[in-house]
Amino acid sequence: xxxxxxxxxxxxxxxxxxxxxxxxxxxxxxxxxxxxxxxxxxxxxxxxxxxxxxxxxxxxxxxxxxxxxxxxxxxxxxxxxxxxxxxxxxxxxxxxxxxxxxxxxxxxxxxxxxxxxxxxxxxxxxxxxxxxxxxxxxxxxxxxxxxxxxxxxxxxxxxxxxxxxxxxxxxxxxxxxxxxxxxxxxxxxxxxxxxxxxxxxxxxxxxxxxxxxxxxxxxxxxxxxxxxxxxxxxxxxxxxxxxxxxxxxxxxxxxxxxxxxxxxxxxxxxxxxxxxxxxxxxxxxxxxxxxxxxxxxxxxxxxxxxxxx
Amino acid sequence: xxxxxxxxxxxxxxxxxxxxxxxxxxxxxxxxxxxxxxxxxxxxxxxxxxxxxxxxxxxxxxxxxxxxxxxxxxxxxxxxxxxxxxxxxxxxxxxxxxxxxxxxxxxxxxxxxxxxxxxxxxxxxxxxxxxxxxxxxxxxxxxxxxxxxxxxxxxxxxxxxxxxxxxxxxxxxxxxxxxxxxxxxxxxxxxxxxxxxxxxxxxxxxxxxxxxxxxxxxxxxxxxxxxxxxxxxxxxxxxxxxxxxxxxxxxxxxxxx
Numbered sequence: 001x002x003x004x005x006x007x008x009x010x011x012x013x014x015x016x017x018x019x020x021x022x023x024x025x026x027x028x029x030x031x032x033x034x035x036x037x038x039x040x041x042x043x044x045x046x047x048x049x050x051x052x053x054x055x056x057x058x059x060x061x062x063x064x065x066x067x068x069x070x071x072x073x074x075x076x077x078x079x080x081x082x083x084x085x086x087x088x089x090x091x092x093x094x095x096x097x098x099x100x101x102x103x104x105x106x107x108x109x110x111x112x113x114x115x116x117x118x119x120x121x122x123x124x125x126x127x128x129x130x131x132x133x134x135x136x137x138x139x140x141x142x143x144x145x146x147x148x149x150x151x152x153x154x155x156x157x158x159x160x161x162x163x164x165x166x167x168x169x170x171x172x173x174x175x176x177x178x179x180x181x182x183x184x185x186x187x188x189x190x191x192x193x194x195x196x197x198x199x200x201x202x203x204x205x206x207x208x209x210x211x212x213x214x215x216x217x218x219x220x221x222x223x224x225x226x227x228x229x230x231x232x233x234x235x236x237x238x239x240x241x242x243x244x245x246x247x248x249x250x251x252x253x254x255x256x257x258x259x260x261x262x263x264x265x266x267x268x269x270x271x272x273x274x275x276x277x278x279x280x281x282x283x284x285x286x287x288x289x290x291x292x293x294x295x296x297x298x299x300x301x302x303x304x305x306x307x308x309x
Numbered sequence: 310x311x312x313x314x315x316x317x318x319x320x321x322x323x324x325x326x327x328x329x330x331x332x333x334x335x336x337x338x339x340x341x342x343x344x345x346x347x348x349x350x351x352x353x354x355x356x357x358x359x360x361x362x363x364x365x366x367x368x369x370x371x372x373x374x375x376x377x378x379x380x381x382x383x384x385x386x387x388x389x390x391x392x393x394x395x396x397x398x399x400x401x402x403x404x405x406x407x408x409x410x411x412x413x414x415x416x417x418x419x420x421x422x423x424x425x426x427x428x429x430x431x432x433x434x435x436x437x438x439x440x441x442x443x444x445x446x447x448x449x450x451x452x453x454x455x456x457x458x459x460x461x462x463x464x465x466x467x468x469x470x471x472x473x474x475x476x477x478x479x480x481x482x483x484x485x486x487x488x489x490x491x492x493x494x495x496x497x498x499x500x501x502x503x504x505x506x507x508x509x510x511x512x513x514x515x516x517x518x519x520x521x522x523x524x525x526x527x528x529x530x531x532x533x534x535x536x537x538x539x540x541x542x543x544x545x546x547x548x549x550x551x552x553x554x555x556x557x558x559x560x561x562x563x564x565x566x
Binding site for chain 1: 328401560
């Protein structure tokens with residue numbers, strides 16, 4: 001049984017905007033799945049339909065085998081959702097927000113209290129439990145939404161840009177937390193604009209653009225498709241002219257930084273052999289752009305009108 | 310349907326509504342108490358002395374049940390419309406929509422919140438009324454059942470208003486242009502027997518007339534209309550409005566894209 005199965009899902013809004021044009025997705029149990037796409041691609045609409053916040057126009061959605069058409073309540077019970085926009089009752093206290101959500105899922109008494117404490121502590125909000133949500137910082141509000149989504153311990157957690165606007169330290173602690181939740185068996189679907197986040201966390205990736213899925217594969221298979229990579233090399237000595245290297249395009253970016261584009265068929269060992277031959281010594285190396293970002297841009301751009309594909 | 314889950318969820322919504330009413334008591338409890346005190350002072354005490362008696366009761370006694378019912382109606386309606394629309398506006402309605410509780414539970418939870426606030430304010434207004442006049446209850450069961458059913462009717466109506474409302478102005482249109490005129494013309498301050506026959510018949514098309522008079526019958530034992538008609542009207546309204554609420558929720562009208 002799949003954690004999530006979407007078949008031929010379509011959505012046309014009342015203003016005529018066709019947000020989803022028959023997408024198919026299949027998420028395995030226990031997977032950490034990235035759903036990426038540019039703004040307005042249809043990610044949030046798809047998530048909205050799965051979590052029953054948006055009415056679909058056509059197609060089928062099943063969550064752990066429960067169809068949202070015939071077993072909506074059973075399907076909802078399996079899902080926890082962290083939406084893109086803050087949708088907290090800002091006048092309510094942090095503790096009440098999470099305990100109310102527990103109540104909406106039928107949890108009460110000691111169990112509800114234990115869960116509220118467990119997730120508020122896990123997301124470092126326990127000390128703020130009496131405070132109104134409006135007094136929290138942006139990052140804390142995001143963490144509160146995660147605690148709220150987890151209080152009923154869903155089998156499928158959907159995170160719609162959970163780390164947007166969150167500082168790097170908290171973002172990294174949230175990544176660790178998400179990995180921990182996933183390792184404990186929760187299937188996670190993540191949408192994000194931080195592609196290094198998707199690359200480091202997710203095992204499977206789907207890219208949606210203009211209401212259609214343009215890529216759906218394992219992360220490792222997708223990254224293997226990347227034919228071209230650009231590296232920035234920091235040099236130990238000054239350089240006045242970019243060297244001519246066989247199989248690589250080079251460009252000087254300042255007197256101690258060299259940009260090298262690696263084409264298909266060439267490897268980094270070959271690059272270093274040639275650099276040595278030119279007596280160029282490298283102190284450090286980094287990718288100019290995140291690999292997934294590179295691929296994402298290429299896939300999305302190839303779908304643009306006039307791209308020839 | 311998972312009955313246990315829905316019971317817990319309904320209890321949660323009711324508790325949340327009570328917390329909300331108490332958190333903003335200056336907006337929810339105090340204004341109706343002040344307004345009704347002014348009604349009793351101005352209409353009951355100052356003007357009422359010149360009016361004398363109505364249907365065999367002094368004017369203050371006569372208007373007290375109507376004023377209590379008026380506060381119950383407006384507060385039941387106001388609670389649900391502002392709470393549910395506020396949840397829509399702030400998008401925290403999504404907390405309930407993603408949860409596996411039934412739509413009936415969401416409606417019942419909010420209606421119960423409206424009824425509780427309506428009854429709380431009604432009780433407060435009754436206590437204020439007792440500072441100005443003496444009230445004895447002629448038919449306690451009728452009084453309690455009518456106030457409860459009326460409160461349910463207006464809580465359901467408030468829910469429908471909230472579903473359709475798109476901005477804060479939309480939640481004050483119905484109370485200002487429909488509810489208040491119908492309440493004032495619903496026999497709160499006068500007996501329709503004072504009106505010419507034509508206007509008496511027009512007044513009988515106003516459902517609030519039946520609620521106010523049935524409630525007055527429960528307290529004073531006097532009414533312009535048949536009590537059985539009042540019950541019939543209340544039950545019909547409850548069934549129609551609840552069905553309407555369910556239809557709106559199932560189709561996501563006003564709450565889902």
